[in-house]
Amino acid sequence: MLKVRETVVAALEELAALSELLGENPFKVRAYANAARTLSKASQPVESWGEPSVLEALPGVGKAIAEKVREQIATGSMHKLEELRTKVPPGVRELLGVPGLGPKKAGVLWRQLGLQSPGELEYACLENRLVTLPGFGPKTQAKVLEGVRLLARRRGKLLLPSALEAQTALAARVEEAVPGARWLFAGEAVRLCPVVSGLELILEAGRAAEAAAALGLFPSAPGLFEGESPEGAPLRLRAAAPEHMGSAGVWFASGEPFREALRAELTRSGLAWTEEGLWREGRPLPAPSEESFWRAAERAPVPPECRELPEALAEDLSELVTEGDLRGAFHVHTDWSDGGATLEEMVAAAEALGWEYVGFCDHSASAVYAHGLEPERLLAQRAAIAEAQARHPGIALFAGVESDILGGGELDYSDELLATLDLVVASVHGRFGLDEEAQTERLVRAVSHPATTMLGHPTGRLLLSREPYAHRWEAVEEALVRAGAAVELNANPHRLDVDWTRLPSLRRRGVPVAVNPDAHSVAGLADVRYGIWAARKGLARRGDLLNTLEREGAGEWLRSKKARLG
Numbered sequence: 231m232l233k234v235r236e237t238v239v240a241a242l243e244e245l246a247a248l249s250e251l252l253g254e255n256p257f258k259v260r261a262y263a264n265a266a267r268t269l270s271k272a273s274q275p276v277e278s279w280g281e282p283s284v285l286e287a288l289p290g291v292g293k294a295i296a297e298k299v300r301e302q303i304a305t306g307s308m309h310k311l312e313e314l315r316t317k318v319p320p321g322v323r324e325l326l327g328v329p330g331l332g333p334k335k336a337g338v339l340w341r342q343l344g345l346q347s348p349g350e351l352e353y354a355c356l357e358n359r360l361v362t363l364p365g366f367g368p369k370t371q372a373k374v375l376e377g378v379r380l381l382a383r384r385r386g387k388l389l390l391p392s393a394l395e396a397q398t399a400l401a402a403r404v405e406e407a408v409p410g411a412r413w414l415f416a417g418e419a420v421r422l423c424p425v426v427s428g429l430e431l432i433l434e435a436g437r438a439a440e441a442a443a444a445l446g447l448f449p450s451a452p453g454l455f456e457g458e459s460p461e462g463a464p465l466r467l468r469a470a471a472p473e474h475m476g477s478a479g480v481w482f483a484s485g486e487p488f489r490e491a492l493r494a495e496l497t498r499s500g501l502a503w504t505e506e507g508l509w510r511e512g513r514p515l516p517a518p519s520e521e522s523f524w525r526a527a528e529r530a531p532v533p534p535e536c537r538e539l540p541e542a543l544a545e546d547l548s549e550l551v552t553e554g555d556l557r558g559a560f561h562v563h564t565d566w567s568d569g570g571a572t573l574e575e576m577v578a579a580a581e582a583l584g585w586e587y588v589g590f591c592d593h594s595a596s597a598v599y600a601h602g603l604e605p606e607r608l609l610a611q612r613a614a615i616a617e618a619q620a621r622h623p624g625i626a627l628f629a630g631v632e633s634d635i636l637g638g639g640e641l642d643y644s645d646e647l648l649a650t651l652d653l654v655v656a657s658v659h660g661r662f663g664l665d666e667e668a669q670t671e672r673l674v675r676a677v678s679h680p681a682t683t684m685l686g687h688p689t690g691r692l693l694l695s696r697e698p699y700a701h702r703w704e705a706v707e708e709a710l711v712r713a714g715a716a717v718e719l720n721a722n723p724h725r726l727d728v729d730w731t732r733l734p735s736l737r738r739r740g741v742p743v744a745v746n747p748d749a750h751s752v753a754g755l756a757d758v759r760y761g762i763w764a765a766r767k768g769l770a771r772r773g774d775l776l777n778t779l780e781r782e783g784a785g786e787w788l789r790s791k792k793a794r795l796g
Contacts (some may be wrong), residue, residue, distance in 0.1 A: 234276050237268065238299055241308050242266035245298075247326050248314040249349075250333035251340070264290040264720040269299070279303060287748050321347035321695075329377035330534060335370075338363060343599055349695015352378040353724050357563075357750045359528060361597060369631045383462040386427070387694055390760060391723050393426035394420040396461040400445075407444030411437040412472055412518075415514040416482035422763040424726045425693050430462035433586035438469035454497035464764035477518035481505045491540035496527055503527070535766050541734065542769060549771040553762045555778045558625075560589035561632065561655050561718060561746035562755065565593035566611045573614055577622050580754040586781035587626035587739035591614055591655045594642035596634040600659075603631065605647055606708075607655040612650070626781050628788065629653040632686060637661050639675025641682070648681035653788050655718065657686030658699070666700040671756075673701055677709040680794050682774075684744055689726045695724070705733065714791065716776050721761025722754070733768025742787075744776040 234561060246262035246548075250256075268290045278284045280303055281505050285296035302308045308595055310633045315323070325336040328348055338343045342363060345354055355375040360366045366374075379392065388396060395418050404413055417430030435453070442448070442455035445467065450456045453469040470478040481489060482505065493503050502509040508517055508526055517523035524531040529543075536542045536550070563569035564576055571579070573590065580588040592611065593602040608631060615629040630653035640657060641648065656676045664672065677685055688706065689698035710717055717736065720727045725748070737745055745761035747754055765775060772778045779787060 234303060235650055238279075238302050239266045239270045241302050241311055242269065242295070242299070243264055243452060244326075245308065245311045245314065246332040247556075248311070248318055251322070251326070251337040252314065252317060255640045260288070261292070261295060262341060265295045265299075269641075298717040303734055307546075319346050321350075324348050324381075325351060327376065330373050330380050331377055335365060335374075338365065346743035347692075347695045348378050349692045349724065352382075352695070353692055353722075356722075356724070356754070357568045357600065359568060383761075385694070386463055388461065389693055389723050390419070390422060390424055390426060390763075392461065393429070393463070396459055396463060398430060398688075399461075400431070400465070403445060404431065404433070404441060407434070408441045409438045411539045411610060412439065412473065412475060414479050414520075416468070416479055417466070420483045421485065421537060422767065423725070424730075425766065426463070428677060429459055429484060430466045430468070431472050432468045432475060432482060434472045434475065436472075438467060442467050464489055471507070473516040475513070476519040476521070476523035477508045478505055479520045480521065480537075483520075483534045487540055488532075488542060489536040491543055492529075495529075495543060497708045499528070501527065518650060533766070536769060538730075538767055539734070539769060545769060547769075551687070551762060551765050551770050551772050551778060552760050553777055555772045555775070556585075556745065556758055556762065557780055558585040558587035558589075558759060558777050559746050559749075559755070560630070560653060560684065560744050560777065560793065561591045561720075562588060562612075563592050563632075565591060566607070566614075567597070567602055568703045568750060573611075573618055575752055576749070576755075577618055577625065577627065579755055581622065581625050585625060587628060587784050589630050589653055589655075591630040591632040591653070593659075594631050594633045596642050597632075597659055598619060602634070602642075608643070608647070609650075630654060630683070632657050633682075634659050635672060635676040637664075637672065639672040639679075640773050641676060641679055645681060649792075651681075652792070653683040654681045655684055655686040656682045658690050662690055662696070662699045664699065666702060669699050669701040670705050674709040676713050677706065678713050680713075682713065682715050683788065683791050684718050684742075685710065686718045686746075687720040687725050687748070688717055689727050689729070689768065691727050692724050693726065698727075703732065707721065707732075707739065707741065710736075710741045711739050714794065716744050718748075719743050719745045719761050719765060720748050721745050721757045721759075721764070722748045723757060723760045726760060726764050730764040730768035733760075733765065733770050733774070737768075737770065737774050740774040743770065743774060746777075 238656055243266045246259050250259045264594040268288050280300055285291045285299055287292055298308050322340045345351050355371050360371040411434055413431055413433040415431050418426040447455035447457035455467040455510050457465050459465040498504045508515045515526040517526050531559050532542050562576055564573045593600040595602045595604050612629045615627050619627045630651050632655045635656050635658045691698040717728055745758055749755045
């Protein structure tokens with residue numbers, strides 16, 4: 231009957247939490263919480279809880295709560311709890327699982343910031359939205375951010391930065407467990423996937439069992455050991471013959487469409503390739519490393535992050551964009567809206583990165599939650615940017631705005647005010663629930679506005695948190711083509727939006743793509759690397775990205791786009 235006790239206690243705890251979140255009578259909240267604690271420790275056998283007066287005799291368990299407990303035991307549910315659940319969106323209920331947050335603060339975040347999932351909460355922390363709320367502050371925000379990330383790790387899926395950190399920690403554990411053994415990483419983290427559902431490594435067969443035991447993994451199939459990493463992500467260890475580790479490495483570090491296309495090509499060339507190795511006419515071809523695999527296969531190497539699309543096998547990858555090709559970015563924030571650094575600090579950081587230009591696009595007036603700029607403040611910031619430009623002649627500073635796309639597709643501000651800016655990033659920040667047709671029309675209208683330079687984080691997704699809003703991407707892409715506007719590849723690892731799978735079509739249709747960090751801090755500028763990695767997954771070349779243009783070219787492109795306003 232232990233499960234019955236746990237179920238009842240959990241129901242009362244949730245009842246207390248939802249009641250507090252909804253601002254119900256605090257005496258009831260305490261009563262539910264106290265009853266949960268009492269029942270978790272009660273010495274009376276659970277079998278007796280259904281009998282009259284047994285529960286009422288316990289301290290803190292009155293008649294009303296006792297009836298709810300008996301209802302839970304008899305029916306498997308509690309009417310009052312189900313009633314409260316209907317009042318709180320599922321994502322908001324997930325906020326209650328964030329360590330250290332608490333129902334009262336979760337309610338504040340829901341009601342005042344409209345946050346409805348842990349992922350949205352994490353993003354809000356990174357944009358410094360919590361620090362000005364009553365009962366919050368920088369330290370509380372930092373603790374909440376830590377709690378959100380802990381919750382995400384517990385779910386078993388990791389955003390790419392967390393996966394790479396976990397992979398680094400795993401490497402140290404492997405080296406300590408089996409010093410001198412040959413091994414390599416595989417799987418989604420090696421392919422730099424935006425979301426990683428598990429960590430994988432391949433280790434020489436003779437020492438695989440030893441490594442698995444040290445890592446707490448258990449055999450699940452011949453040559454395969456499985457378990458969980460300390461971060462809560464699934465962990466798989468595969469054993470491979472030392473002479474075939476390179477073949478296995480490429481196999482397990484390739485997406486299925488790419489792997490099947492490569493295998494078909496090799497078959498046509500008289501080679502047989504499986505996860506166990508590479509053969510020609512039944513004779514094994516040793517490939518202890520990935521480099522030796524590509525030599526034996528007589529193919530040009532394909533970087534792991536590009537092993538998704540079969541087209542990668544037919545294209546010259548020597549011109550793929552790299553981090554070193556980036557000359558600047560067009561979308562960063564400052565403390566004029568919700569950024570955590572001053573204009574001067576962001577300029578200095580961009581200079582330190584060697585950038586030739588940077589575009590400042592703080593939030594527009596409708597983004598009240600982000601201290602968006604009213605027209606007067608927007609003009610004042612433009613003047614401040616001009617003054618900063620005089621102090622920093624070595625880098626071009628573009629004065630722009632991230633304009634909210636309003637419900638009908640309109641932009642913030644008058645056309646006359648928008649025309650005074652160097653660029654306008656048009657983005658959706660609300661009304662995500664519009665139906666597909668209305669949302670598509672909204673996006674198309676915004677993209678078609680002559681002042682729109684580029685469409686920001688175009689699908690509104692937050693990875694592991696919020697799905698893209700309903701829309702017809704093909705219609706949006708067509709509007710981008712007609713308007714000559716660019717689309718943003720938002721490099722924040724919570725977004726990576728537009729998705730890399732859209733890049734080949736955008737390239738074919740001549741739509742410029744800008745990798746932007748959407749940075750709200752100095753550290754956030756470095757997020758451009760995630761955008762570059764995503765661009766490489768989509769086989770983007772140097773010329774496909776707007777911000778591989780040098781300073782003069784970027785300025786000329788912005789001026790040519792702005793000229794369409796006339």
